[in-house]
Amino acid sequence: MYGVWRSRKHFSVPGSSPAATSVDVHALADAARRAGGVVRGPAPVIAERVAGVWQLVFFAEADRLREITRVQGRKYEGVRAGRLRWSSTMRAVPPASETTAPTRDLDASEARTGLELW
Numbered sequence: 001m002y003g004v005w006r007s008r009k010h011f012s013v014p015g016s017s018p019a020a021t022s023v024d025v026h027a028l029a030d031a032a033r034r035a036g037g038v039v040r041g042p043a044p045v046i047a048e049r050v051a052g053v054w055q056l057v058f059f060a061e062a063d064r065l066r067e068i069t070r071v072q073g074r075k076y077e078g079v080r081a082g083r084l085r086w087s088s089t090m091r092a093v094p095p096a097s098e099t100t101a102p103t104r105d106l107d108a109s110e111a112r113t114g115l116e117l118w
Contacts, residue, residue, distance in 0.1 A: 001049040003103070004028040004060065004117070007042040009094055011056065012079040012086070016099035018047070018054075019117040022106035029060040031106060035117040045076075054080070 002025045003018025005011040019035075022028050025046055032044040043061050045068065047054040056073035058065040078084035086093060104117065 002028055002046050002057070003049065003054060004032050004044050004046050006044055006094075006098065006117070008045055008056075008076050009042070009091070010099055011045050011047060011054070012076045013093060013099045014080055014082055016080070017101065017103045019044075019101070020104040020106050024106070025058065025065065027106050029058070029065055031117055032060040033062065053077075 001021055001023055003021045005016065005018055010016055020028060020031055025048075028046055032046075043059040043066075045056055046058040046060055046065070047056045049055075054077070056068045056076055058068060075084065075087075079086055
């Protein structure tokens, strides 16, 4: 199972919900592109659920999925888990309205139509 967040900042908020989930990483990347998250600001991120924990795996860029290295991923995962401090380079913590919205299941047939992730 994969989940997509608007940005690394959104992922890093402890307990933040993905905007959408799917078993198909490409469906998540396409949904992020359609939502316009790839054009403005930082690229959306995709994480994989491994043993109950979200691990960052890709940046959903405009024309490709770019792998997130384990070294990069651990930094944001550590902030999310509360083991690391919020970095000043990440700027302000996103508002709760952007990190606690209900997650869309893209594998449900009705979820793929009229999709607005953020």
